[in-house]
Amino acid sequence: MDIIFESFEKRAPITMVTLIASLSFKATGWTTSKQVAKLYEGNTPDWYGINYAAYSPFLNTESEESKIVQKFIDTINKNGYIVEKQQQKQITADTITFELTGSPKEFGFKTKDEFIKMVSSKGFVHTPLQKGTKYLITDDVSSSSSKMSKAIKLGIEIISYDQAIKM
Numbered sequence: 001m002d003i004i005f006e007s008f009e010k011r012a013p014i015t016m017v018t019l020i021a022s023l024s025f026k027a028t029g030w031t032t033s034k035q036v037a038k039l040y041e042g043n044t045p046d047w048y049g050i051n052y053a054a055y056s057p058f059l060n061t062e063s064e065e066s067k068i069v070q071k072f073i074d075t076i077n078k079n080g081y082i083v084e085k086q087q088q089k090q091i092t093a094d095t096i097t098f099e100l101t102g103s104p105k106e107f108g109f110k111t112k113d114e115f116i117k118m119v120s121s122k123g124f125v126h127t128p129l130q131k132g133t134k135y136l137i138t139d140d141v142s143s144s145s146s147k148m149s150k151a152i153k154l155g156i157e158i159i160s161y162d163q164a165i166k167m
Helices: 002-010 016-022 030-040 052-059 064-078 112-120 146-154 161-166
Strands: 096-100 124-126 135-138 157-160
Touching: 016 030, 016 064, 030 052, 052 064, 096 112, 112 124, 112 161, 135 146, 135 161, 146 157, 157 161
Parallel strands: 096 124, 096 135, 135 157
Antiparallel strands: none
C-alpha cells in the first residue's frame, strides 16, 4: 500500500493496477493484478498462464476480495481521488511486443518494472507471452525455463536484456 500513500502525498494518479497490487492479495502479483484491473475497468482480461486460484475470487462480485477492492475504490473516490484506467496501447503489425523472464539486475535495472519503463519509452509494448509476441527478453538465452520452451514453440525470438537495451 506504500505506493498508494506515495500517490496521495504527491497527488499522483492512482491506477487500478496499482490499487489491486497494493492490496497484496494472496497469489496475486503484478501480472495477475494487471488482468484483474482490466476486469474492474470493464475490459477483457487475458487469464492465459495465470493461476485460476489467483484470479477466480475477483470473478464473483460477492467475494471478500471483490468487496475489499470496491470498498477501497469508494474510499479513494470519496477523498477526492480518481482511480485512472490504464491506457490501452494500440498494437499494430509494427509494434515491438515483448515479455520478460529472468532478472534485469545484472544489466543495471533494480526491477523488471524499471526495465519495462525504459524500453516502453523506446516504443516497446509489454504483453503476455503469446502468439504474436515479438521478443522474449531474458538474462540467459540458453535457459530451459518453461517461458523459454513456450517461446521456442511459438516461434518467438529470444534476446538478452543487453540486446534489447541496444535496439
